Amino acid sequence: MNIVGVIAEYNPLHNGHLYHLNQIKSQLKPDGVVCVMSGNFVQRGEPAIFDKWARAEMALNAGADLVIELPVCFSTATAEIFAESAVRLLYQTRVVNILSFGIEQYHEREFFALGKLLAQEPVLLKEMIKKNLKQGISFPLARQKAIEEFLTSHSCGYDMEAISKMLKMPNSILALEYIKAIIKIKADFSLFPVIRKGGGYNEQNLTGFYSSASAIRKAFRDNKPQQWDTLAKNMPDFCFRTIRKEIDSGRGPVFLKDFETMILYVLRRMPKQDLSAFFDISEGLENRLIAAAKNSENIEQLILQTKTRRYPETKINRILIHILLNIKKDIVSTRNPLYFRILGFTSKGSYILKQIKTRSSNPIITRASEYKDLEYYARQMFEIDLLSSDIYALAFKNQSLRKGGSDFTRRVISF
Numbered sequence: 001m002n003i004v005g006v007i008a009e010y011n012p013l014h015n016g017h018l019y020h021l022n023q024i025k026s027q028l029k030p031d032g033v034v035c036v037m038s039g040n041f042v043q044r045g046e047p048a049i050f051d052k053w054a055r056a057e058m059a060l061n062a063g064a065d066l067v068i069e070l071p072v073c074f075s076t077a078t079a080e081i082f083a084e085s086a087v088r089l090l091y092q093t094r095v096v097n098i099l100s101f102g103i104e105q106y107h108e109r110e111f112f113a114l115g116k117l118l119a120q121e122p123v124l125l126k127e128m129i130k131k132n133l134k135q136g137i138s139f140p141l142a143r144q145k146a147i148e149e150f151l152t153s154h155s156c157g158y159d160m161e162a163i164s165k166m167l168k169m170p171n172s173i174l175a176l177e178y179i180k181a182i183i184k185i186k187a188d189f190s191l192f193p194v195i196r197k198g199g200g201y202n203e204q205n206l207t208g209f210y211s212s213a214s215a216i217r218k219a220f221r222d223n224k225p226q227q228w229d230t231l232a233k234n235m236p237d238f239c240f241r242t243i244r245k246e247i248d249s250g251r252g253p254v255f256l257k258d259f260e261t262m263i264l265y266v267l268r269r270m271p272k273q274d275l276s277a278f279f280d281i282s283e284g285l286e287n288r289l290i291a292a293a294k295n296s297e298n299i300e301q302l303i304l305q306t307k308t309r310r311y312p313e314t315k316i317n318r319i320l321i322h323i324l325l326n327i328k329k330d331i332v333s334t335r336n337p338l339y340f341r342i343l344g345f346t347s348k349g350s351y352i353l354k355q356i357k358t359r360s361s362n363p364i365i366t367r368a369s370e371y372k373d374l375e376y377y378a379r380q381m382f383e384i385d386l387l388s389s390d391i392y393a394l395a396f397k398n399q400s401l402r403k404g405g406s407d408f409t410r411r412v413i414s415f
Helices: 015-028 052-062 079-092 108-120 123-133 139-153 160-166 170-185 213-222 225-233 237-249 256-269 272-277 285-295 299-306 313-325 347-359 368-373 376-393
Strands: 003-008 032-038 066-070 096-103 190-195 340-345
Touching (some): 015 032, 015 096, 032 052, 032 079, 032 347, 052 066, 052 237, 066 079, 079 096, 108 160, 123 139, 160 170, 213 225, 256 285, 256 299, 256 313, 299 313, 313 376
Parallel strands (some): 003 096, 032 066, 096 190
C-alpha cells in the first residue's frame, strides 16, 4: 500500500489545508491518507477553537481517510516534542510510508542538511546554542544564530539566505523537526512537501481566499457579522457548515480566555515547589508565575507579567495549559504515544485500520471505555486525554454540554 501520513491541527481546517490534501491526492494518488491530529488543545498552548470531533469531521470531508488523535501531553508540547511524537505515531502504524507537510519554501539540499545537523547535534553546535541562550534570547533565535554561525564557519557551501529563511518560518521550522525525528527514529518515510498558499502563519487579517488559521481564529474571536462572508470564502463549504452547527449547538468557538479563571485559581492555590514538576519551568519562572497570578486580573495580564525574551508568549501559554491539565514533564519527556485513539475513518480508512491492527503492536482505541485495558503508563496518558475533554467542555456556551465524560458518549465518526 501507498499510504501518506499528515500531521495537523486543522484549527480550523481552511482552504490552504484543502489545497494540501488535494495536492496529495492528485500528485501521489495514494491508497489512503492517515492524519495524526491534535485533540482539544494545540501546540500554541491554546484550546482548539472547535473540538476534536468537529475537526475530525472536517478532515474526513477534506480527504483524510483515518484520523488519529495525538495525545494531549504531546499536542501541547514544544515543536520538537510535538513533531517527534507525531512522527512516532505515524511510524508505529507500520503502514504509512510517505510524510507530507506544508512549507513556506523548499530547498531540498539545505533542508536535508539542516535536518541531519539537528538530528546529530554536534557538541560545538550545542555549545553555541548555550552561549546564545545566556544572552537571554529565545531558544529558536539562539538555535538559528548558532546554526548560521556553525555552517558559515565550516564553509559548507549552502545557500545561507535560504537556510536563514527556513529557520525563521513557522511551518519550515516544524518541517525541520519532522525530518529530524525521521532521522532519529530511522523511519523509512519518503517526503512530499507542499508549498503553502496564502497568508503567513501568523497573519492576523483575513486576505482573499487563503487566509491563515490565525486570521480565521481572530475573526471568530472578534465576532463581527460583516466578516462572515469573508470567513466563508476562506473555508470549504463543508467546514463552514460544521462550524455553524457547532456554534448553533453552543459548542464553540473556544478560546484561552474561557479558561482564565480556572488557570488563575490553580496557580493561586498551588504551592510554588509543585510547579517544578511541569515542563519548561526553571530558572525562577515558578516565582514569576506565582507572583503574576496574584497580581493579575485576567489571562492577558498574567502572560504579560510572566513572559520574557527567554520565555515568549507561546511558551508561557503551553506551560499554563500543562498546569491547567496537570500534565507533568515526566510524561511529556517520553515523546512516545502508546496507543492509537481513533476519531474517525472512511470506508478506505476502515481497511487501513485493519492493516494497522495486524502490523502494529500499539493498542487501538475506538471506544473510550477500552482504555481500561491499557498498560499502566498508556492508561495514565489516556486519562489526561479524558481530563482535557472534560475541562474543554467547561468552556461551552451551552451549559447542558458541560458535563464530564463526553469521550465515553461520542462515537467514532465514520463516512
